Amino acid sequence: MIAAPESRIIREIEDHHAVLERWLGTVADPALLTEFIGAHTADFSLVTTDGHIVSGDELADSLRGAGNAAPGLRVVITAVEVQLVTAEVAIARFHETHHTETGGGSGVRIVTAVLVPAPGARNGLRWRSVHETLRTD
Secondary structure: OOOOHHHHHHHHHHHHHHHHHHHHHOOOOHHHHHHHHHOEEEEEEEEOOOOOEEEHHHHHHHHHOOOOOOOOOEEEEEEEEEEEEOOOOEEEEEEEEEEOOOOOEEEEEEEEEEEEEOOOOHHHEEEEEEEEEEOOO
């Protein structure tokens, strides 16, 4: 069961992206990538901004060589809306924006995430699915 859902869900979204930010934006210990990938379910999938469906294994492979690929990266999470919470699932939508030291960024991604309860996991949740859409305005 997902207890105290909204605060735990929001905290998990922020914590997960803080780990990603450190992996991509600093010289980090490989254990950080293990932590990031370990927050996903075994059947995790991501729909990228260009519409490709990426498995958890494919995501892990792409991130292995990406440590410090964007020095100084900041990942900003805003507009978190918890859409649904049941005993089996939580669905949230939020805005994700990447900023780099050089002033570059990725634009705003509108992200829908499906999380499931996982006793012993950080914040008691694991990531099951993510769908990213690049906002163009």
